[in-house]
Amino acid sequence: MAKGASVSGFPEWLPQERVVEQTIIDTLRRIFQLHGFLGIETRAVETGASLLKKGETSKQIYLLSRLQDVGHESDTPLPQRLGLHFDLTVPLSRYVVEHSGELVFPFKRWQIQKVWRGERPQDGRFREFVQADIDVVGNGNLPSHYEVELPLVMLEALTALKPLGLPSATIHVNNRQLSEGFYRAIGLTDIEGVLREVDKLDKIGPHEVAQLLTSTCGATAEQAQACLDLATITTDDEKKLASQFTDLCARYHVDTDSSAYAMAMQGLQTVSMIISQARETDAAEGSVIADLAIARGLDYYTGSVYETSLEGAPELGSICSGGRYDNLARQGNHKYPGVGLSIGLSRLLSYLLSVRKARASRQSPSAVMVAVWNEDDRASSNRIASQLRSRGISTDVAPSAQKIGKQIRYASRLGIPYVWFPVDPNAQAGSDNTTQQVRNIITGQQETADPASWNPSSVYARQHIVFDKDGQQ
Amino acid sequence: MAKGASVSGFPEWLPQERVVEQTIIDTLRRIFQLHGFLGIETRAVETGASLLKKGETSKQIYLLSRLQDVGHESDTPLPQRLGLHFDLTVPLSRYVVEHSGELVFPFKRWQIQKVWRGERPQDGRFREFVQADIDVVGNGNLPSHYEVELPLVMLEALTALKPLGLPSATIHVNNRQLSEGFYRAIGLTDIEGVLREVDKLDKIGPHEVAQLLTSTCGATAEQAQACLDLATITTDDEKKLASQFTDLCARYHVDTDSSAYAMAMQGLQTVSMIISQARETDAAEGSVIADLAIARGLDYYTGSVYETSLEGAPELGSICSGGRYDNLARQGNHKYPGVGLSIGLSRLLSYLLSVRKARASRQSPSAVMVAVWNEDDRASSNRIASQLRSRGISTDVAPSAQKIGKQIRYASRLGIPYVWFPVDPNAQAGSDNTTQQVRNIITGQQETADPASWNPSSVYARQHIVFDKDGQQ
Numbered sequence: 001m002a003k004g005a006s007v008s009g010f011p012e013w014l015p016q017e018r019v020v021e022q023t024i025i026d027t028l029r030r031i032f033q034l035h036g037f038l039g040i041e042t043r044a045v046e047t048g049a050s051l052l053k054k055g056e057t058s059k060q061i062y063l064l065s066r067l068q069d070v071g072h073e074s075d076t077p078l079p080q081r082l083g084l085h086f087d088l089t090v091p092l093s094r095y096v097v098e099h100s101g102e103l104v105f106p107f108k109r110w111q112i113q114k115v116w117r118g119e120r121p122q123d124g125r126f127r128e129f130v131q132a133d134i135d136v137v138g139n140g141n142l143p144s145h146y147e148v149e150l151p152l153v154m155l156e157a158l159t160a161l162k163p164l165g166l167p168s169a170t171i172h173v174n175n176r177q178l179s180e181g182f183y184r185a186i187g188l189t190d191i192e193g194v195l196r197e198v199d200k201l202d203k204i205g206p207h208e209v210a211q212l213l214t215s216t217c218g219a220t221a222e223q224a225q226a227c228l229d230l231a232t233i234t235t236d237d238e239k240k241l242a243s244q245f246t247d248l249c250a251r252y253h254v255d256t257d258s259s260a261y262a263m264a265m266q267g268l269q270t271v272s273m274i275i276s277q278a279r280e281t282d283a284a285e286g287s288v289i290a291d292l293a294i295a296r297g298l299d300y301y302t303g304s305v306y307e308t309s310l311e312g313a314p315e316l317g318s319i320c321s322g323g324r325y326d327n328l329a330r331q332g333n334h335k336y337p338g339v340g341l342s343i344g345l346s347r348l349l350s351y352l353l354s355v356r357k358a359r360a361s362r363q364s365p366s367a368v369m370v371a372v373w374n375e376d377d378r379a380s381s382n383r384i385a386s387q388l389r390s391r392g393i394s395t396d397v398a399p400s401a402q403k404i405g406k407q408i409r410y411a412s413r414l415g416i417p418y419v420w421f422p423v424d425p426n427a428q429a430g431s432d433n434t435t436q437q438v439r440n441i442i443t444g445q446q447e448t449a450d451p452a453s454w455n456p457s458s459v460y461a462r463q464h465i466v467f468d469k470d471g472q473q
Numbered sequence: 474m475a476k477g478a479s480v481s482g483f484p485e486w487l488p489q490e491r492v493v494e495q496t497i498i499d500t501l502r503r504i505f506q507l508h509g510f511l512g513i514e515t516r517a518v519e520t521g522a523s524l525l526k527k528g529e530t531s532k533q534i535y536l537l538s539r540l541q542d543v544g545h546e547s548d549t550p551l552p553q554r555l556g557l558h559f560d561l562t563v564p565l566s567r568y569v570v571e572h573s574g575e576l577v578f579p580f581k582r583w584q585i586q587k588v589w590r591g592e593r594p595q596d597g598r599f600r601e602f603v604q605a606d607i608d609v610v611g612n613g614n615l616p617s618h619y620e621v622e623l624p625l626v627m628l629e630a631l632t633a634l635k636p637l638g639l640p641s642a643t644i645h646v647n648n649r650q651l652s653e654g655f656y657r658a659i660g661l662t663d664i665e666g667v668l669r670e671v672d673k674l675d676k677i678g679p680h681e682v683a684q685l686l687t688s689t690c691g692a693t694a695e696q697a698q699a700c701l702d703l704a705t706i707t708t709d710d711e712k713k714l715a716s717q718f719t720d721l722c723a724r725y726h727v728d729t730d731s732s733a734y735a736m737a738m739q740g741l742q743t744v745s746m747i748i749s750q751a752r753e754t755d756a757a758e759g760s761v762i763a764d765l766a767i768a769r770g771l772d773y774y775t776g777s778v779y780e781t782s783l784e785g786a787p788e789l790g791s792i793c794s795g796g797r798y799d800n801l802a803r804q805g806n807h808k809y810p811g812v813g814l815s816i817g818l819s820r821l822l823s824y825l826l827s828v829r830k831a832r833a834s835r836q837s838p839s840a841v842m843v844a845v846w847n848e849d850d851r852a853s854s855n856r857i858a859s860q861l862r863s864r865g866i867s868t869d870v871a872p873s874a875q876k877i878g879k880q881i882r883y884a885s886r887l888g889i890p891y892v893w894f895p896v897d898p899n900a901q902a903g904s905d906n907t908t909q910q911v912r913n914i915i916t917g918q919q920e921t922a923d924p925a926s927w928n929p930s931s932v933y934a935r936q937h938i939v940f941d942k943d944g945q946q
Contacts, residue, residue: 006571007555010516014575015582018513034862036839036869036889040491043483043601044517044587059540064557066591067534073546082480084537098479102487104836104886106872109488114517118539128516143873145851280852281859363577366509378618379753386754389507396509399579400616413577416509 009119009127011346013353019360021130021349023465024161025112028132028343031157032110037134040109042091044116049079050094051086060117061086084116088133089340093329096137096336105139105336106146112345126346132157133322135340137329142337147304147324148274151288152281154320154341158308165356165467166348167311171278171320172234172291174305175271178245179230179295181264185254186226192299193217198231199295206231226252231293236279238272241290270304302326306341313355319348357468362415365463366396367456368438369411370420374401380422384436387451388420393461395420408441417442417460420449482592482600484819486826492833494603494822496938497634498585501605501816504630505583510607513582515564517589522552523567524559533590534559557589561606562813566802569610569809578612578809579619585818599819605630606795608813610802615810620777620797621747624761625754627793627814631781638829638940639821640784644751644793645707645764647778648744651718652703652768654737658727659699665772666690671704672768675790679704699725704766709752711745714763743777775799779814786828792821831940835888838936839869840929841911842884843893847874853895857909860924861893866934868893881914890915890933893922 006012013021029039051061062084065073073081085091088111096107112132119125134153136146151171158169179198180191188194197212206228213224226248233244245268254261271290278288296305303324310316322341329336352358368388370381378401385395396416398407404421411419419441424433432446438454439446455461479485486494502512524534535557538546546554558564561584569580585605592598607626609619624644631642652671653664661667670685679701686697699721706717718741727734744763751761769778776797783789795814802809825831841861843854854870861868869889871880877894884892892914897906905919911927912919928934 007516007518007520010518012516012568013514014572015511015513018511021514022512033838034865034867036837036842036867038488038491038837039495040488041486041494043480043485044589045480045483045601047480061540062537063540063543064535064537064591065546067532067536067556068591070536070551071547073538074544078543083540095485099487104883108869116517118537118541128518145848149855277852281855364509364511365506369509375618379750382622382754392507394507394509396581410577 008121009125011126011128011350013349016360016363017349017353019463020164020352020358020465021345023164024345024349024352025130025132027160027164028112028157028345029110031153031160032134035108035153035156037108037110037153040095040111041113042085042088042095042111044084044114045082046085046091046094047079048077048081048083050090051083052078053090060119062116062118086117087115088113088131088342089135089325089328089338092133092135092137092340093336093338096329096338097331100139100331100336105137106142107137107139108134109137110134129344129346130349132343132345133340135322135338137336137338139336140334142324142326142339144270144273144303146339147270148277150322150339150341151274151304151306152278154306154308154343155278155281155288157343158320161348164465165352165358167313168287169320170309170311171288172294172307172309172318173271173274173288174290174292174294175267176301176303176305176323177263178267178271178292179264181260181262181267182230182249182254183227184260185249185258185264186223186252188217188219188223188227190217194219194227195295195299198227198293201231201293201295222252233292234289236275236287236289238276238290241272241275242268267303274304296321296323300325300328302337304339310351313351316347316351319344319351352467358465359467360415360463361466362417362463364394364396364414364416366394366414366416367461368393368395368418368420369407369414369416370395370397370422371404371407372398372401373422373424373426377401377422377425384420384422384451388454391452391455393456412441418456420451481594482598484599484601484823486822489833489836490822490826492936493637493825493831493938494818496637497818497822497825498603498605500633500637501585501630501818502583504626504633505607508581508626508629510581510583510626513568513584514586515558515561515568515584517557517587518555519558519564519567520552521550521554521556523563524556525551526563533592535589535591559590560588561586561604561815562608562798562801562811565606565608565610565813566809566811569802569811570804573612573804573809578610579615580610580612581607582610583607602817602819603822605816605818606813608795608811610809610811612809613807615797615799615812617743617746617776619812620743621750623795623812623814624747624777624779625751627779627781627816628751628761630816631793634821637938638825638831640786641760642793643782643784644761645767645780645782645791646744646747646761647763647765647767648740649774649776649778649796650736651740651744651765652737654733654735654740655703655722655727656700657733658722658731658737659696659725661690661692661696661700663690667692667700668768668772671700671766674704674766674768695725706765707762709748709760709762711749711763714745714748715741740776747777769794769796773798773801775810777812783824786824789820789824792817792824825940829940831938833936834939835890835936837867837869837887837889839867839887839889840934841866841868841891841893842880842887842889843868843870843895844877844880845871845874846895846897846899850874850895850898857893857895857924861927864925864928866929885914891929893924 210224213219301323305323307318308320320343324339326337372381388395421437427433438449537555683697686692774796778796780791781793793816797812799810858868894910900906911922
């Protein structure tokens with residue numbers, strides 16, 4: 001980021017960095033559309049009523065007020081005020097209900113947009129950032145195979161970002177029914193509380209979590225230990241998963257005839273389905289593993305939950321998270337169950353820029369800059385540029401008819417590889433400049449050329465992304 | 474727009490409409506990059522100090538407050554509060570000054586982003602909309618040839634939108650030096666006032682404008698008439714422009730030795746340069762005309778000013794406006810003069826959707842939906858889909874193994890043209906379903922096919938934009 005953001009939490013990128021962001025967006029969009037997802041955007045604002053309904057982030061909202069209303073903001077009750085959306089899931093739920101008559105269900109949509117969180121300024125966290133989401137929302141019901149397919153689409157998308165410097169991704173899968181079923185089966189009842197404390201494992205460790213489980217969720221020491229034991233199960237093999245879970249249940253004397261156990265087994269089955277099918281999918285170079293420590297803070301998840309880690313970058317936390325939510329979107333008693341994942345695009349971009357030193361190979365999209373011998377001849381230079389552009393070659397024209405050395409320097413500072421010399425009307429017979437010439441200012445190679453047929457060498461034709469292969473972890 | 478926006482002024486599009494917006498954005502970006510413009514995004518917020526500095530729109534600002542600060546908003550003085558940007562020019566000026574050490578000047582940038590205006594809700598105007606801007610900003614100085622080139626780039630961009638249903642565009646050009654020079658030469662001094670009243674010509678007509686000029690700007694009846702006469706000059710021929718202006722000056726006894734006249738002539742020369750060079754540019758299918766009625770509301774313009782009309786759509790007003798501003802971006806005494814134009818992308822989109830009935834040829838990006846004979850065989854359908862996707866063919870898979878008729882109906886509702894039938898494990902010998910088959914559900918044609926080599930016919934390969942050729946004006 002260019003010398004840090006001038007307003008804390010609102011990052012802004014230099015042109016060569018912005019190309020990396022744009023390339024990520026283009027790549028994700030391509031993969032999402034290849035899988036048949038429909039693109040939408042939702043408005044940046046939702047009503048207070050909608051924003052304050054759900055989720056851990058509900059406190060970090062930016063509310064809007066018109067300049068004219070300053071001093072009278074409180075005349076409008078909070079639920080009727082407008083605020084900036086803090087994610088793309090709440091807006092999707094609202095959009096789906098609002099347009100249900102015009103959408104085809106299951107509705108598969110991708111959405112890449114900015115979101116805002118009114119974090120405390122001193123936290124150093126992003127307050128404006130881009131998320132890239134895919135979700136499938138059903139009308140009344142939603143087949144569970146989407147819980148398998150969506151993380152695989154995301155894995156394919158993250159794999160497609162490897163040419164930009166992204167390390168291998170691993171998606172960690174758990175299931176709310178598995179967790180809740182197990183917790184209930186060992187006699188716990190404050191399920192939300194237990195999930196909230198287990199979610200802190202990464203940050204505060206098992207000892208502290210066990211203490212919180214006993215002090216705030218009414219767990220005995222043995223129940224707390226059972227929760228910690230469940231969270232240690234991590235495997236990419238569905239047979240091991242089943243046997244480890246069965247062993248755990250036996251160890252804690254779980255009644256395998258109970259409805260709680262049945263619930264857990266249903267969750268287990270979904271997790272198994274996901275990891276076994278992931279193994280068979282060769283598009284996914286990364287991997288998908290069962291990780292029963294995954295809790296996710298948001299309380300609206302009802303089935304699978306996902307988090308994603310990057311190899312060698314644990315400090316980033318999860319860069320792609322989500323899950324299944326059966327009750328978020330509803331119209332009266334009618335439900336629109338959904339499952340989706342969200343890439344924290346800005347966080348990922350920030351990693352690529354700062355750690356992998358990813359950037360555009362050059363500042364300008366142009367492959368060619370046409371020189372200008374003198375201002376009266378600018379029209380000839382413009383005509384050459386038009387000819388090149390009409391054949392899809394991005395072309396700039398020198399800003400002014402300075403000395404040629406200065407013009408070349410302008411091209412060079414922008415990273416434009418070719419400088420085109422029109423015929424110089426004042427050239428002496430026998431000099432190069434009685435014909436059109438193009439020079440590669442990187443290699444020094446110069447040749448006579450015709451703008452109607454010349455092409456840049458493929459290495460220099462387009463901006464692309466370069467990065468530090470070694471990275472600094 | 475889907476049944477109107479659910480929050481007034483915040484439009485939202487259905488998937489088939491959003492494809493039109495995305496296609497406009499992609500097309501503009503392609504043209505801008507072909508001309509060597511660098512893409513940037515700026516943060517959605519600026520400080521109050523920055524937003525309240527300039528321009529007619531300064532009253533229509535949305536300020537932000539964190540939910541935690543509700544009730545204490547006024548503790549922070551307005552200049553230090555954050556507000557949503559209302560255009561992309563003010564943010565560009567700030568960005569250029571902030572990053573001047575890292576940019577190459579003249580800095581040519583394109584930027585397509587949402588902006589927000591806190592209009593009164595009942596006005597029925599957009600409060601959230603997308604603008605597409607190009608600007609060139611110099612460091613200290615900026616050659617005037619950019620005042621010629623930028624409207625031509627925009628004309629090329631608008632011409633590239635014709636396949637989406639956009640009518641021919643005409644860019645109307647005037648120049649602040651021409652107007653100011655003439656007003657001063659006939660003895661007027663309240664230049665800002667005169668421009669403000671002349672800007673109302675379209676809305677209230679010449680009679681009312683003349684009255685306002687005499688009542689609020691200290692003009693005599695003759696001076697007011699001179700202002701109206703100037704505003705009637707419209708031509709695409711620089712010779713006519715010069716002779717009509719000379720006649721006008723003679724009629725009002727303008728002193729051709731005055732500095733005011735010299736200023737006017739300098740402006741006239743720039744306008745002449747623009748219209749003559751536009752005629753020579755064949756990329757621009759539209760046209761560029763001198764129109765001395767163009768005043769532009771914003772007070773920061775110092776040279777050329779531009780507005781753009783669409784053939785047969787006067788009710789839209791100007792869909793692409795801008796001008797040269799020499800004093801907007803500055804660092805102490807150092808200036809960064811710029812020239813730029815901005816397309817009102819949402820207004821233009823709204824016109825294409827509602828009047829030209831532009832929409833995606835189909836809802837889904839997918840060319841193929843793979844059927845599923847039964848849920849146990851979903852993996853075979855997924856494998857076929859992966860094969861097609863690996864060759865760039867967007868492919869969906871049936872949501873559930875319903876009766877084939879219902880699966881076809883799902884494809885049909887999404888506009889997916891091909892349904893792929895995997896080998897049916899239960900097919901009887903001799904039936905079609907012992908080989909893979911693909912059916913075009915629009916033409917009914919069906920053939921045996923191999924996912925490793927089959928290609929959709931080019932007509933059906935991709936989503937494209939269709940529109941009502943006749944339009945409803």
